[in-house]
Amino acid sequence: MLFKNILFGIFSLTLVGLLGFVVYTQENPGWKAYQRQYYRILAEKMNDPKLASTPVKLVQTWLPDLSRIDRCVNCHKGIANPAFADQPQPFKSHPFLDGYMKKHPFEKFGCTVCHDGDGQSTVVEKTHGIVHHLDRQLATGVMVQSACTRCHTDMHEPGVEYPEAPAIMWGKKFTTEVALIRCGTCHAIRQYGTTAVLAPELSGIGSRTELSFYLVHDFQHVESPKHLKSQWEFEHFLDPQKITPGKKQINKETGQEETVGRTIMPNFVKMHQLTEEQTWMLTAWVMSLRDPKIEKTPMAYMPPRRAPVLAQSEPVKPVPTGKVAPVPAKRKS
Secondary structure: OHHHHHHHHHHHHHHHHHHHHHHHHHHOOHHHHHHHHHHHHHHHHHOOHHHHHOOOOOOOEEEOOOOEEEOHHHOOOOOOOHHHOOOOOOOOOOOOOOOHHHHOOHHHHOOHHHHOOOOOOOOHHHOOOOOOOOOOOOOOHHHHHHHHHHOOOOOOOOOOOOOOOHHHHHHHHHHHHHOOOOHHHOOEEHHHOEEOOOOOOOOOHHHOOHHHHHHOOOOOOOOOOOOOHHHHHHHHHHOHHHHOOOEEEEOOOOOOEEEEOOOOOOOHHHHHOOOHHHHHHHHHHHHOOOOHHHHOOOHHHOOOOOOOOOOOOOOOOOOOOOOOOOOOOOOOO
């Protein structure tokens, strides 16, 4: 009887402890701590101590045309405040408030239309880094520019320039004018009017979900632990034959060993001595090839089409190193 009482007491204390832990975590989520810190910083900047005691509350942006809710601003409170340009994340203001963000107000566009990720989540771990249940992982750095074509569907048209998306413009110029072998030689890319069948079609590759991409691509030879479609493309550009070496099998007719499925893609990085930053820009360009039928962008988000510029106009210069490119995975020596 004494043993049962002791066991019952242990279980009761464990249950009470778990209940207390749940209540505490629900009443003190991480976003509340970020908001309190934001208001403390704001009070210092505005020299108004009262701001530090501003009540925290859950906020969200409802985007009716997209049937989407974004709650990113619960942690990124300083995103629209230029006074927070000198602060670290998640308080730092958007770097382009004086640029294209003037035409992309947060209350209309939110965050995930460009950055993907899980806009409804208020937990850092559920939307930052690799989150395996997400169809579209959070995009950062230069990869954010690949989302521009969701709305700006004319971005790949000849002569059309978008200085706001320098990586896509660089990739466009490289693949159509600079590269010794054009992508359209082997790939069908409808945006560029090519119909080749030697390699997989790329027209809508940027619209694929992570799962659909993973199911048809071999990640066995990818060095980075980040098994994302953007990482696969990046490493594939670095060394196509390494990432897609093919498989050896015995030919039933000849009895000889042969390799099947080996990529025929040339190594553009070596051919043109591309930097890692340029390789990421090329990756962003590939991922900007999207299928409008899959994206289903509402008409309210579709801007007027831009007129082509003169061919002799100055090309868009690549962005400075370190400002847009995500940190690439280190290559093994």
